[in-house]
Amino acid sequence: MGIFSRGGQSGRERRAMRDHLDELDEMRRSELGELGKMTVEMAQEGRFDRARLSGQAAEVVKIDREADLIARGLEEGLSLEELEDLARREAEPDTDPGK
Amino acid sequence: MRKGALKKKQRQLEELHLDRREALGELVLGMYVQGNWDDNLLARGAAEVSEVRRELDFLAEGEEPRRPADEPSGEHTAEHDFPATGEYTAEHDLPATGEHTAEHVLRPPGDHTAEHLLPSHRDAAPDPKPAEKEPEPPTVAPTPSATAPVTTAPTPSATAPVSRPPADSPTEIKAAKADQSTKRDKAAEPKKSAKPDRSDSKASVPKATPAGPAAGQAAEAAVAPADPLDELTAKIDAGERRARTAAEAARAALKTESRTELTAITEDVAAERKKLDTALAAAAAAITAAEKKAAAAEAKLARESAAGREAAAVWVRSQAAEIEADAALAAELDRDGNVIPPPPGAKPEGDPDPVLAARVSSLEAELAAEKAAKTEALIKAEARLKEIEASARAAEERVTAAEAAAAAVPADKPVEAAPALHRTEAEAREAAVEWLRGQIGALRKELSGAPSGDAKPDDTPKAGDS
Numbered sequence: 001m002g003i004f005s006r007g008g009q010s011g012r013e014r015r016a017m018r019d020h021l022d023e024l025d026e027m028r029r030s031e032l033g034e035l036g037k038m039t040v041e042m043a044q045e046g047r048f049d050r051a052r053l054s055g056q057a058a059e060v061v062k063i064d065r066e067a068d069l070i071a072r073g074l075e076e077g078l079s080l081e082e083l084e085d086l087a088r089r090e091a092e093p094d095t096d097p098g099k
Numbered sequence: 100m101r102k103g104a105l106k107k108k109q110r111q112l113e114e115l116h117l118d119r120r121e122a123l124g125e126l127v128l129g130m131y132v133q134g135n136w137d138d139n140l141l142a143r144g145a146a147e148v149s150e151v152r153r154e155l156d157f158l159a160e161g162e163e164p165r166r167p168a169d170e171p172s173g174e175h176t177a178e179h180d181f182p183a184t185g186e187y188t189a190e191h192d193l194p195a196t197g198e199h200t201a202e203h204v205l206r207p208p209g210d211h212t213a214e215h216l217l218p219s220h221r222d223a224a225p226d227p228k229p230a231e232k233e234p235e236p237p238t239v240a241p242t243p244s245a246t247a248p249v250t251t252a253p254t255p256s257a258t259a260p261v262s263r264p265p266a267d268s269p270t271e272i273k274a275a276k277a278d279q280s281t282k283r284d285k286a287a288e289p290k291k292s293a294k295p296d297r298s299d300s301k302a303s304v305p306k307a308t309p310a311g312p313a314a315g316q317a318a319e320a321a322v323a324p325a326d327p328l329d330e331l332t333a334k335i336d337a338g339e340r341r342a343r344t345a346a347e348a349a350r351a352a353l354k355t356e357s358r359t360e361l362t363a364i365t366e367d368v369a370a371e372r373k374k375l376d377t378a379l380a381a382a383a384a385a386i387t388a389a390e391k392k393a394a395a396a397e398a399k400l401a402r403e404s405a406a407g408r409e410a411a412a413v414w415v416r417s418q419a420a421e422i423e424a425d426a427a428l429a430a431e432l433d434r435d436g437n438v439i440p441p442p443p444g445a446k447p448e449g450d451p452d453p454v455l456a457a458r459v460s461s462l463e464a465e466l467a468a469e470k471a472a473k474t475e476a477l478i479k480a481e482a483r484l485k486e487i488e489a490s491a492r493a494a495e496e497r498v499t500a501a502e503a504a505a506a507a508v509p510a511d512k513p514v515e516a517a518p519a520l521h522r523t524e525a526e527a528r529e530a531a532v533e534w535l536r537g538q539i540g541a542l543r544k545e546l547s548g549a550p551s552g553d554a555k556p557d558d559t560p561k562a563g564d565s
Contacts (some may be wrong), residue, residue, distance in 0.1 A: 034123030039123050045147030048138050057131035058269070068359060080328060088368065089373070 008079035017074050017083075024067040031060045067091075109158050116151045124146055126344075129351025132358065140344060397504055404497045408524060413488045415531055418483050419538060425476050426542050432469055433545075477542065484539050491532050498525050 036058045042048045071092070072085040130136050287524040 029121055032121040032128065033117060035124035035127050036120030036122070036144075039127055039141055040120070040145045040148045040152075043142050043149070048136075048141055050136055054131055057128045060128050061132070064359075068363070072363070085529050086370075089369070 002054070008082060009077040013080050014074065016080070017070050020069045021067060021074070024063055024070065028060060028063045028067070031056065031063060035060065036057075105158070105161065112151060116148065116155055119148045119151055126348055126351070129348060129355060132355050133351055134534055137347070140347065143340060145346060176471075216314060241531065364412045393504075397501070400497075400501050400504065404494065405524070407490075407497065408494055408528060411487070411494060412528070412531060414490075415487055415535055418480070418487065419535055420540055422480055422538055425473065425480070426538075426545060429469075429473055429542075429545055432466070480539060480542065484535065488532070488537065491528060494528060495525065 020083075035053070038052065039048070042053070060069055069083065069087055072078070073086070078086065126140065126144050128142075290308075
């Protein structure tokens, strides 16, 4: 544990979490772009396939959840192990709000 | 220079396209989260993305050598009329003064609104700029409208309709420019045909056909009958649609945020509950361990007390056997003293036989020694009896302590059998002590009765012996 560590979180872990958060943000933008592209294609076909749209949107929701989790870990100073436990616990009641 | 501007515009349009796609994705995400799908809204969002895509395609085509002269692209022409920098002024052979810049500068937003009211004039009104640009060699490449992408670029977090003001759309700016050109068309009319430029071609074909695919609503306006009221209605409808879209997007975003907050609160509650469960489990484990310890201590105490009782019983038994043996000996001696019949040829009393007297005295001495030994044994037996009693008392105290410890154990513990066992053992011990006391009492009685009866035996043997 380093000098500047906060709680059970080391500086390296914090950096890794921030990097991962950036990756997730990038991934989210990419997924949203894909979702928009898919919607445009469906609009050109004249029919919206909601199942496909829901599937793509669910991917974005997953990314959002993960980003929320990482942000929470950063905020509360959780270590990677604690974050993993938290993720496992949250993965148990896997509910899909859109369905 | 123009190529650079073209590339810049293309880049901006590409960014705009990406942003709009993301915004459309956000819209779909909001609908997914809400579970409320609106195909019309999706179609509108998709149309906006397609619009930008079309503009981008046209721009890409514009990079090619030159657009066909008959292509009706009034919007692009209108954009060219508003150069963003002074160099265009020079290109268009306009004086290098600020007034041209001022002329080409886009008007404040309010003007666009007013101009949108007159879309019908665009059909008959080509660009006024060709009049000013006439002496200039043909300029074909479309000039990027620097204002359009910058002002319309939506933020990633908002949907396209929210971030895009209606009048800032490139299409509408073009329409505004076209309207502006309408005001000046009459002055420019004679010179337009001489220009082979795209704007010139537009002047020659004054928008009889709708504008390019990027024109969007302006194109619809161009196709529609030249009724300003209809145009106005269409614009108002479009504005209302956008406002509705923006409101729905904002609502979706709000719901998403509130859902996220609710999820966070739920997670907190679940975490606290799990902590509480863990603490309760730890407390239960501690209680179980304490109960086990108490049970072990109780069993040890029971074992010790049982061993002590056993040892005491053995000792008491041995003592009792000893005392019984002593008592039997005493009884035998007593019987010997009392029952010895006088021999048939014994001499009468009065003149004692010295041998007999010696024997009597020896017997007396022996009896006295026996008595002394018995007294000593009795004293020892009393002392041992006291020890036994003390030991029994100690055992009783232990049993009482064990019972108290058993009573102190929680009521739910199955320890009912232990007190019964203790009771039985205590009763047996009590019976043994009682029996021992009785034996000792009898022995005492015998011993106490012996001296008084010894007078007789003392005498009797004398008589018997004699």
